[in-house]
Amino acid sequence: MNLSPLRTSLAADAANAADARPPAGVLARWRLALAVGMVVVGAACMDGYPQQDAPALDPFTMTQGQRLAQMNVLGGEAHAERRWSYELLPGCVLRIDVDGPAGPRPSFDLPLLGAAVTLANDRADATFDVNVALGPTRREAAVSVLEAQTWVQASGMQLLLRVLQKGCVEAQDAARS
Numbered sequence: 001m002n003l004s005p006l007r008t009s010l011a012a013d014a015a016n017a018a019d020a021r022p023p024a025g026v027l028a029r030w031r032l033a034l035a036v037g038m039v040v041v042g043a044a045c046m047d048g049y050p051q052q053d054a055p056a057l058d059p060f061t062m063t064q065g066q067r068l069a070q071m072n073v074l075g076g077e078a079h080a081e082r083r084w085s086y087e088l089l090p091g092c093v094l095r096i097d098v099d100g101p102a103g104p105r106p107s108f109d110l111p112l113l114g115a116a117v118t119l120a121n122d123r124a125d126a127t128f129d130v131n132v133a134l135g136p137t138r139r140e141a142a143v144s145v146l147e148a149q150t151w152v153q154a155s156g157m158q159l160l161l162r163v164l165q166k167g168c169v170e171a172q173d174a175a176r177s
Contacts, residue, residue: 059163064088064171067164074157078148079127086145092168094132094161096145110134110143113168117161119154122147128154130161 059067068088075084087095089109097107116133130146145161148154 059160062163064164064167067160067167071157071160071164074148074153074160075146078146078150078153078157080149082147084146088164092165092172094145094164108143110145112161112165113172115165117158117165118142119158130154130157132161 057070059070062070068086071086072084075086078084082098083100083103085097085100087097089095092112094110094112095107096110097103097105099105110132111134112132114134118131118133120129120131122129125147127147127149128151129144130148131142132145133142146154146157148157
C-alpha cells in the first residue's frame with residue numbers, strides 16, 4: 001500500500017491553510033476589540049446594582065407592629081388592581097380593606113385565633129390567594145386576605161399571618177399569667 005500520495009495531499013492542505021490565515025495584526029486587532037467590548041458590557045451590567053444586600057426580614061424577630069407594617073407593604077405591592085391594607089384590632093381581629101380607606105368597598109374583620117391560613121393557586125385570574133378559613137371544619141368561611149401575582153409575595157404573607165397569630169396567642173398567655 002502506497003501512502004505517499006496521501007501524505008503529499010495532507011502536506012498541501014496544511015500549506016494552503018497556512019496561506020489562508022489572516023495576518024497576525026488583524027488577529028491582534030480583533031482580540032483587542034473583543035476585550036474592549038467585554039469590558040464595556042461588563043461595566044454596563046454592574047451599573048445600577050445596589051452596593052449592599054437588603055437585609056432579609058425575619059417575622060419571628062419582629063414585633064406585632066412590624067409584622068403588620070410588612071403585611072401592609074406586601075398588600076400594597078402584591079396586585080396591580082388592589083391595595084390591601086391591614087389593621088390589628090384588640091382580641092387578635094384583623095381588619096382588612098381591599099381598596100384602601102378611601103375606596104368604595106367596606107373593610108371587614110376576621111378573628112385570627114383558631115383560624116387556618118392557607119395558600120392557593122387561583123388559575124382563573126393567575127394569582128396566588130392567601131385565605132383565612134374560619135369555623136370548626138375550617139372550610140366553611142374561607143376568606144381571601146390577599147391576591148398576589150407572585151408566589152413569593154403570597155407565601156410571605158402566609159408566614160406573616162401565621163406568626164401574627166402566634167404573637168396573639170403569646171400575648172393572651174402573658175395576660176393570663
